[in-house]
Structures are given as structure tokens and as C-alpha cells.
Amino acid sequence: MKRWGLLLLRVTTGWLLVLWGIDKFQDVGHGQLVAETFYFGIGTQAVVQQIFGGIEILLGALVILGLQRRRTYPLMLAILAFTAIGVWKSIIDPWGWFLDGSNVLFYPSVIIAAGALLLWGAIDEDEMALDAKMGA
Numbered sequence: 001m002k003r004w005g006l007l008l009l010r011v012t013t014g015w016l017l018v019l020w021g022i023d024k025f026q027d028v029g030h031g032q033l034v035a036e037t038f039y040f041g042i043g044t045q046a047v048v049q050q051i052f053g054g055i056e057i058l059l060g061a062l063v064i065l066g067l068q069r070r071r072t073y074p075l076m077l078a079i080l081a082f083t084a085i086g087v088w089k090s091i092i093d094p095w096g097w098f099l100d101g102s103n104v105l106f107y108p109s110v111i112i113a114a115g116a117l118l119l120w121g122a123i124d125e126d127e128m129a130l131d132a133k134m135g136a
Helices: 002-026 028-038 046-065 069-086 088-092 108-121 130-134
Strands: none
Touching (some): 002 046
């Protein structure tokens, strides 16, 4: 069961990055709004959104395939942890009882970051990754 769980976690986490990257190309305005709302306006320029979107797509594809995991997992964790930090109010107070601007739908950001941490920590146990198959 562990091998299938790691595969599913790797594929779904990587696919999330791909979807986020596509979103930055498909609707640059949405990416800009997200950056403005949650990340202090950092990276709101359209070209930055598209560059970062391309990086997310490439990173997500590598994660899905299980290639270059020793390089991609730390980067993936950094992106997902930064995302969780951006919605910290929703993690601490998901229902918004004490903090304005929280949303229960953003609570899973911390779960996704924890999943990325688990993938990195179990890197040698993911037998279904292409890296593992190739002996890398």
C-alpha cells in the first residue's frame, strides 16, 4: 500500500503544480490577484507570472514522473510551504472566528505542504518513481 500511496501523493502534488502553472498562462490576471492578495504584491508583473508558471509546469511534470527528485522535492516543498504561509490565517483560524480574511477552503494548503515534506522524507521508499527505476 505504501508504494501506491507515495505514487498517488507524488502524482497529485505534481499535478497541482502543473495546474497552478497553467493558470498563470491561461488567466494572468488571476495569478496577479493571488499575488496581490496573499503574497504582498510580489510577482504581480505578467512576465513574472508566466515565468513562474512555466517553472511550476516543468517542476510539476518532473515530480509526477519522479525525475530529479533530490532537486525537485526541496523546490516543491519551498513553493508549497510559501503558499501555506500566504494563507496562514486560514490554517490557524479556518472558520474566521478570530482572524479576518481566513477561508476554510485554504486550510488544505498545510496538508499539501505536509505531503510534500513526506514525499521528500520517503524519497528512498518511492519505488515507482522513474529515478528509482533507473537507479538514480
